[in-house]
Amino acid sequence: MTQPGSGPAAGQWDAAVAAIRALGGTDEIQLICHVNPDGDALGSMLGFALALRRLGFTRVRATFPGAFLIPGPYTELPGIDLLVPEEDAFPAPALVLVFDVASESRLGGLAARAVAAPVGIVLDHHASNTGFGTIRLVDPQAAATSVLAEELTRRLGVPLDREIAECFYVALATDTGSFTFDMTTVAVHELAARLIATGIRPGDISRRIFDTRAFGAMKLVGEVLGRAVLEPSAAGGLGLVWTYATLADLERHGQPPYVLDTLIGPVRSVAEADVSMVVKQVGAGEWSVSLRSKGAVDVSRLAVSQGGGGHRLAAGFTGFGEPSDVVDIVRRLLGEFLN
Ligand code: 5GP
Numbered sequence: 001m002t003q004p005g006s007g008p009a010a011g012q013w014d015a016a017v018a019a020i021r022a023l024g025g026t027d028e029i030q031l032i033c034h035v036n037p038d039g040d041a042l043g044s045m046l047g048f049a050l051a052l053r054r055l056g057f058t059r060v061r062a063t064f065p066g067a068f069l070i071p072g073p074y075t076e077l078p079g080i081d082l083l084v085p086e087e088d089a090f091p092a093p094a095l096v097l098v099f100d101v102a103s104e105s106r107l108g109g110l111a112a113r114a115v116a117a118p119v120g121i122v123l124d125h126h127a128s129n130t131g132f133g134t135i136r137l138v139d140p141q142a143a144a145t146s147v148l149a150e151e152l153t154r155r156l157g158v159p160l161d162r163e164i165a166e167c168f169y170v171a172l173a174t175d176t177g178s179f180t181f182d183m184t185t186v187a188v189h190e191l192a193a194r195l196i197a198t199g200i201r202p203g204d205i206s207r208r209i210f211d212t213r214a215f216g217a218m219k220l221v222g223e224v225l226g227r228a229v230l231e232p233s234a235a236g237g238l239g240l241v242w243t244y245a246t247l248a249d250l251e252r253h254g255q256p257p258y259v260l261d262t263l264i265g266p267v268r269s270v271a272e273a274d275v276s277m278v279v280k281q282v283g284a285g286e287w288s289v290s291l292r293s294k295g296a297v298d299v300s301r302l303a304v305s306q307g308g309g310g311h312r313l314a315a316g317f318t319g320f321g322e323p324s325d326v327v328d329i330v331r332r333l334l335g336e337f338l339n
């Protein structure tokens with residue numbers, strides 16, 4: 001695990017800049033973010049892909065592992081034309097850059113390529129980052145991976161423009177919960193100010209990214225929230241609230257999987273529970289688990305113990321069996337990871 005308080009080690013920024021400057025304009029550069037990408041993964045990756053294009057690199061591709069499903073809100077991000085399905089990624093690029101990926105398992109079938117590349121630059125902010133990559137720009141204190149992507153952009157001498165700024169802003173707004181989470185520091189607001197100064201429109205972006213959904217998605221969310229369970233005695237009496245959603249729920253409402261990623265917001269708002277959880281079906285007997293804590297439990301350590309990862313107060317892992325099996329495991333582990 002990356003130690004709290006430790007930003008990138010001395011020399012890592014200079015090494016990253018030197019590695020990029022050493023490339024020729026037609027060298028192949030592959031950018032990769034995590035499976036089931038969110039706003040920070042896509043925003044930090046596409047913003048930096050655009051910065052590389054501004055530097056004159058002509059062969060720049062971005063991708064993520066697994067099904068090529070781009071969550072609706074992100075389909076119009078600047079730089080989206082640089083995004084290709086996993087199978088169209090460069091087979092042997094000169095440089096790989098990895099964004100928002102806590103562990104190699106989150107790279108799916110692209111992990112081998114990331115390791116085999118002559119240079120692999122890792123930009124990440126997960127406390128649970130496992131330490132892979134040749135050049136590591138990893139800072140668990142950073143509010144979003146885009147904080148690191150913007151710093152590298154600046155150190156390369158690429159000025160922020162509206163397109164790059166929109167990508168980094170979406171990433172920053174996503175991972176700070178629209179500038180409400182604990183990591184929302186003075187530096188975060190200063191970065192937001194620099195991004196907004198390019199002329200991007202935060203109101204339009206917020207409406208498009210966070211406040212727009214299909215009627216069917218709204219009905220689906222209503223149904224899934226309606227079956228939430230509150231367990232006041234869990235987590236040493238601090239409380240657990242959880243719900244689950246199946247592939248059949250998605251099908252009944254005609255919705256894509258990413259719609260379920262918004263569920264954790266209302267679930268974590270429950271006053272009677274410190275810990276919240278959404279168990280989302282991804283296959284037969286396979287569930288993607290989102291965990292949040294208000295401070296009583298280190299959910300990152302809990303998730304790591306189940307092969308997942310994340311941050312102290314927001315983490316996830318893949319669970320198996322029925323939803324009740326996943327809930328049983330988490331309920332039992334909560335006591336072990338109380339702060
Ligand atoms: P979310 O619940 O929003 O999907 O994820 C919360 C946090 O946990 C994010 O930082 C995400 O990257 C991380 N996370 C979620 N699922 C997994 C997982 O299966 N493995 C790892 N390593 N991290 C995860």
Ligand code: MN
Binds near residue numbers: 040041125144145175
């Ligand atoms: Mn992130």
